[in-house]
Amino acid sequence: MNMEIRDAKGQPVTTTDRQQAISESLRQIARMSRFADRRKGIRSYQTHVKNDPWIPILFVICFVLPTLAGAIYYGLIASDRYVSEARFAIRPALGSSEKGSSETGGNNSSGQSQMAAQDTLITREYILSRPMLETIEAQLPIRQWFSSDSIDYFSRFDPEKPIEKFLRYWKRRVDVEIEGGSGILSVTVAAFDPDQSFALAKAVMKEAERMVNDLSVKSRQDAVAESTRELKRAEERMTEIRLATRDLRNREGILDAQKSNDTNLKLIAEMRAARINLAVQLAIGQRDLGPDSRRIMDFKQQIKDLDDNIARIERQSASQDPEQKRVLSDALTRFEALETDRKNAEKYYQQVLTAYERSRIVAARQIEFFSPIVEPVRASSAIEPRRMLMIGLITAGSAALFGAAMFARKMMA
Numbered sequence: 001m002n003m004e005i006r007d008a009k010g011q012p013v014t015t016t017d018r019q020q021a022i023s024e025s026l027r028q029i030a031r032m033s034r035f036a037d038r039r040k041g042i043r044s045y046q047t048h049v050k051n052d053p054w055i056p057i058l059f060v061i062c063f064v065l066p067t068l069a070g071a072i073y074y075g076l077i078a079s080d081r082y083v084s085e086a087r088f089a090i091r092p093a094l095g096s097s098e099k100g101s102s103e104t105g106g107n108n109s110s111g112q113s114q115m116a117a118q119d120t121l122i123t124r125e126y127i128l129s130r131p132m133l134e135t136i137e138a139q140l141p142i143r144q145w146f147s148s149d150s151i152d153y154f155s156r157f158d159p160e161k162p163i164e165k166f167l168r169y170w171k172r173r174v175d176v177e178i179e180g181g182s183g184i185l186s187v188t189v190a191a192f193d194p195d196q197s198f199a200l201a202k203a204v205m206k207e208a209e210r211m212v213n214d215l216s217v218k219s220r221q222d223a224v225a226e227s228t229r230e231l232k233r234a235e236e237r238m239t240e241i242r243l244a245t246r247d248l249r250n251r252e253g254i255l256d257a258q259k260s261n262d263t264n265l266k267l268i269a270e271m272r273a274a275r276i277n278l279a280v281q282l283a284i285g286q287r288d289l290g291p292d293s294r295r296i297m298d299f300k301q302q303i304k305d306l307d308d309n310i311a312r313i314e315r316q317s318a319s320q321d322p323e324q325k326r327v328l329s330d331a332l333t334r335f336e337a338l339e340t341d342r343k344n345a346e347k348y349y350q351q352v353l354t355a356y357e358r359s360r361i362v363a364a365r366q367i368e369f370f371s372p373i374v375e376p377v378r379a380s381s382a383i384e385p386r387r388m389l390m391i392g393l394i395t396a397g398s399a400a401l402f403g404a405a406m407f408a409r410k411m412m413a
Helices: 015-051 054-077 096-104 107-127 130-139 142-146 163-173 194-252 257-288 294-317 328-364 387-412
Strands: 082-092 174-178 185-191 368-374
Touching: 054 387, 082 107, 082 194, 107 130, 107 174, 107 185, 107 194, 130 142, 130 163, 130 194, 142 163, 163 174, 163 185, 185 194, 194 328, 194 368, 257 294
Parallel strands: none
Antiparallel strands: 082 185, 082 368, 174 185
């Protein structure tokens, strides 16, 4: 028996409508089932909480007490901190980089920049170092300032503690940051009185400037001292060679071996020319005169004397006789060696002298400058501690701690 299903208006229901109605019914059933399970879970969780006595204890310990302690400390107890800020940079002197760039192809310019960057890091470390703290402590009663009874207990410093403990405390009150691109140093000094903060910032800036200037002066003095030592060695070497040349002249009896050699060669050439002239006259005279005539004998004697003199000068200039003690060629060799050493020594001396003058000129001027950008200013209001921020962070941390404790408790149950 077939029964036709109709809707509320009496119209026949199609297959598509029946499927949509069935799907809607299933969704409603699933929704009711999930709601029932959620209510069951909530009731079971509430029952678990009521039955677990540690949950309220954990809530008080992990959330209520830390939040209350943070609110009381930062809201009522924590002392106001006044912050003074200063900014400065360490810059190469104007003109040094350009001059180095034109003379050495830019190597000196890069060296100046590297030295300035290194001195910036050195200055940062010095501000946070023990020598800086000891210098400031010798100028200002900072132990007394930071141990005042008006400061809260947790921020106060015990003046009886050693310098190592005070250095740790100093690093919490002074902060130094370096901007990566510009190399500017930002120094912030926090104290519990605006005048004290201002005085500390000024003292830090003054001492940092002194240290930077001392670094520059020391490097310049070292450069001049090294150039002076090298110049003295070059001068001593040049003096030794000159003395050796003088002693050789005294031993050989020659003022200038090269000139003496040139003179001998010129004299030999003149004597040979005179001999040739006499030989021609002798040949012409022998046609008309006998061999025993006075004129012929004079020509022969003059030619013999010229030959003897030429031979003697040649022996002095280049002799292999071991008994010959004053040979001009040996003296010439020694003179030439000393002359070469003298020229090299004088050339090196001139180079060292030039370097010495350059280092002296550089030492006479400051190659780096401590350039203040923002001078310290007296704080008009306390910006630390940030009370609401710290209370909020403590509250968030306490909530996270309580959640972790609840999770651990559930895992243990």
